[in-house]
Amino acid sequence: MFILSYWFSRLVAADPGRKRFKTASKATISVITAVVIMLIVLKAAGSSQITAAILAGVIGLMGILVVNDETTKAKKVTTGLVALSSAVSLGIGSFLSRYGQAENVFLVLLVFLSFYLQKFGIRYFSLSMVAFMSFYFASILHVTFSQLPWLLAGVIVGACCAFIYNFVIFKDRPANVLRSSMKSFHIQVNLVLDLIIELIQKKQIEPAQIKQYNRNIKKLAEYARVASEELGNTDPHDIWPGVTAEQMRLYVFDTVMLLQTYSPAIRKLSELKAFNHFDIQQLLLKLVESIREAEVLNENPTHSLTDAAQHLQELRQKLSELEPQDKRYKDWLYLIRRIETISNHVIDEAYELQQAIVKQEKQPQKEVEEKEDEEDNDEEKGLKPSTKKSIQAVITAVATLIFGSFLSPSHQYWALLAGYLVLLGTETIGSTFVKAVQRSVGTLLGAAVGFVVASFVSPGILEITLLFICVFMAFYFFPITYSFMSFWITMMLAFMYDMLLGGISESLLLARVLDTVVGVGIGLAVSALVFPKKTRDKITDTSVEYVAALKEFVHTYLHRFTKQYAFANLADKGMELEKKLKQLHVDSDPIIKGFVGRSRLQQFLTVFTAINYYAKHLVASSTRNQAFYKEAEFHGVVKEVEEKVASNFTQLEKALRGERGTYVYTIEDVRQKIEQSLDYFDTSVQSRNLQHLQLLHNIYYVWKINQSVVHLAKELGAEEISSED
Template identity: 40%
Template sequence: MGRFESKHYWIGRLLASDPGRTRFRKAGKATISLMSSVFTTLLVLYLLGINLLTPAIVAAMTGMMGIMLVNDDTNEEKKVTTGLLAVAAACGITSGSLLSSNPYFIDILMILIIVSAFYFSRYRTGYFSIFNIGFITVYISSVLQIPVGQLPLFYMGIFIGVSYAFLYNFIIFKDTPQTLKRSMRSFHIQCNLTLEILVEVIQDPEISQKRINHLNNNVRKIRDYGRTVSVDLNAEDIRAIWPGLKVSQLRLYVFDTGMLIETLTESINSLKKADALEVEELRRLLVWVIKSIREARMLVPSYDWRNLEEAEIAVQGLRLAIKDLLNGEEKPKGWVFLIRRIESIANHVIESGFSMQQALHKGAASLVAHEEADINDDDDNDNEDKFNQSTKKSVQALVAGIISIIVGGFISPNRPYWVILTAFVVLLGTQSVGRTYKKGFERSLGSIIGAVLGFGLAKLISGHSAIELTLLFIVVFLAFYMVTVSYTIMSMFITMLLAFMYDLLLGGITIQLIGARVMDTIAGALIALLVSSVIFPKKTTDKVADTFGEFLEELEPYVMDYLRSFREEVSVKGLAHNAFLMDEKLQVIEDEAKPILNRHETIVRANISRRITILTAINYYAKHLVASSYRGNFELSAEIKETFIEIEKKTEHNIITLRKLIKGTERTGIIYNLKEEREQIERLAPSRIKSHRDLIHHLYYVWRINQSILTLGKELGAVEK
């Protein structure tokens, strides 16, 4: 990290806030595509001597949605979907125009499109995008009542919009390896900013709760950035930027670095509370280690052992201090194990750095090897769940569509379709009643705020088309930039966009008009909530239980592979990928549980909160299995190997039992406490000095994981054995 970024914290935070500039790029592409489509279509219409604005609006919408809606898995699929968007938009415009005289046909068509969007998404993600743009164009065409004679002009606008979307998405602003490089830079900036705060915490004789909270927030951001980088990692981009590196090497480095900072944060907080940092030498060594790792150049293209020399010497100094504490005449302090954890993980980061430097030095020619196959999470059960979910959603959409058409006719007889659009959007991506309520509330709140701001601004600048058009483009960019940050803020900007568009298209905006759109939004959200509560309802507690089970399904092979690595040839390094997957599952649990956790004190809230706390602890311990492990095989006696086999069997049984208890398929069961196996290991394991490999230390987090499983299992009705 540069000195300027280090000295100016908020500038560094700003530079790191959008890993890979993904949100900026997508919002920017959508806005530029919209602007290009509008101005090109207006230019063509002007040259043709046609004074008509609506084809340009359709072109803008198509160009924008051609960027935002295309989310297929591969680049080739995205290109196909982009092309099909033009076909779907043209069909929508034509259908809306031909059927606009008969509102009942429009109602039926819109409901069929919405149901099809949910149903056919079971086969391919692109189908949802295709039907989505079809719905929007039918809506626009029916509201504007486009004459059949003007359809060629709208076809032209659609073609222009899709062409610009294709141009910006796949030619001019196509994804490049630089996206990964920028993601890594954001990750490094965030890590270095957090390390700077850690140094301040160590050097400050007082414990500042404000600084501790600030530190914990930064650690959470590092966890999020690490997941983002892990998703961006692919062999092709890595070869283009860092020839010679493999995906597994870079993923392990990201994992180790994140775990080092997480461990430093927790350990230093504990050391301060234990007054251990009053020892000046210990403070000096910890600051030395942190600063040397912060300044180390891990991914420079040219190999130079001096890039990591200072960090390696600092870690060696900490290791010698630990040895003195363990071998001294006095009994080692209880906090010594915290220093050992820091030394162990810091050493792994240095090892990862040396490994990457050597790989970069040797180059792609000698080190490009077969990458580990990515774990395929899509099994038959996942596909079956996806099919069932899409079918249920399509039925919900059918019922919600019918109700929305009826309600919309009462609220806005002239424009009854905004209600169905809102219900459609709120149902999208929500699999529980609680999430539907949360999304509906956020959209309604954002719409109310956006209506007030949009109406006020539109009235203030009404008649100044250039200013209004400029603000419209800015609002579009901000809406898409904030879509993954805050759904409320995104909804606010979307409503402001509507206010500007109404003012431009209708020559003025009234409080009744913008108020009607807010009422439509609230009605659509309520209908979506009602339908999700009655038709195939999925209680929030049931959904949370499902996500708990998914986390444990990821945990089981992770822990079992780690245990087997002590007696078999199993690479622990490969588990870093699984650790990121478990992080993602834990984030899903927290997201699904938010509607419950936001309630006032209830028994259900307290139970869910405690379970999440225990799973968070399990996730933390599980990550330490990889981060602090010895990456090599132990030489174990036959007796210890037999003990390990028992540990593996009982641990697997415990995880499976807990999963059944959480899902409710069983009401009771047996969970083993592993006390006997732990005593055997501690009795039979060779001493640390003799073996140089502390077996007891490497199993510490296995016992912690099992104890957490036992605690949660007993609360759910299991019996300890």
């Protein structure tokens, strides 16, 4: 029963904000509506131009998927221009069809423009993409002027369907997306808490349980990023009156931090037999269960946070009874205190949210000093990335057209399309290789399954239904994995060929697979030989960006100790660091999945992950609102730490770029100065001692970050020196 409940919750939470479901549904329904309307019109007119109905479906699909402008108004304009772009492309295609190679020249030109115009904005890419696909459609069907009127009618029908579903029936409702995102987040939180309860109850934790827990934590971090992004688009006050975006972000951040803290702590507690202490085990169970049952965003919660606060207090009371010096407890008592501290943050943030919802008062947003984006005036030497990519695309297009004409003259554009798509959205040789493999494998499996299924299904309602299911599945899984999309698209094409040609042959599907492999192979070869961007170079760029963001993050954190009215929105900056770390893992994926050099890169990523973990602890610090120190002595210490750590970040950036002569500070001597200045026996300086201890506590994880930075820099050849040098 638990397994069924777990997988049901897993399915519900799998699509934060239901974005994938909404996009796939819109695309599928738009295709169905456009095709049906066009078939009705054709039948009423007594025409047999079924290609017009297919084109209507294609435009209905692309009008949903390629229109990605920032504002709704801009999206509406682009949707109208999609119809114009398609119509012009079809007209040119029908005109050039009589001039042989002129058709191929224009197709190559469209390939160039679709990549080159990306630098001017997403709209130009969308229009070029539609023009390319429309011309591709006209070329493979050898459209003539006599067919053009019905095809133009299909374009209009498809664009109208896309417009209606995008902006009328399924128009964007940011509030609903945020609500769904938070629901998915809470479902995933409860799934992780269920796993934690299992870990606490187990006498011995199995490796499989740890793996399952880590997988769910990764998913939770992804859901937290989605929710944080939606908070940038929607004011939560519109859904939960009284709640600010800042409060919500901090609550989300603290919750993820809590659950990331639980796993290593509980695993260590289990190893040290801490759960043999029955009271500790039961108190932790009660605390976790009460947090799981709390309904934070419910105006009238059936389970309030009172129980969680009460169990937390009971845990504190128990901790106060245990002597840290006692040999039975000293090895694991600090772990319980760590859980208690982070749990306290989550309960406090959740309680603030509940109280804000109950009071329903509009809270003033704190003014955060934002830096104006500095314009990058440094002109990039040589050709710009968009120009390089468009040249790669042109060479790929020409090569695939040549090879395609020899492999399958009747379907020479299949290889071109495969090569075009494998270059789309890839920056490095490694990412192109991964996408090429995914497309080849997806196409091969899709062709095999599609052929088998089509052979058992007669053309009719069932096959049409399966075709539309394939459309939905392709675009539902597209954000997850490209191979899944290729699989479903190839299955859809198998059904389409079966209906249009009255049957499907093995030779046709084999030609489809072969052309795909040749196309992606040529695209990969061109990306490796013409203006190649090495995967490691991209990893270096992303790493430098992460270190720069981390430098600003730590500066903001330390700045609060010397500036009385400094406000630091560390939750937002923490989420930004999380995004950059995610991108670093994505960029590293091609090497991690390979065999050459992955061991050192994995160690490199482990250190960056540890740094990110320490940075989260800074956000979860107990002094997150006001941490100003009045004494000048403290200002000097903090300033010295800030300068040395900032220098280390700069030196690490240089080391990552391969520069020599870099150096880093350990700053351990600064820490020793603070610790040695403590005088526990002089009652006249107790207040000063307390501030020293508080300072040590507040910047403990700054030292942990600096240790990791020093370690990375030394691995890259930097020299370690004392901060006094």
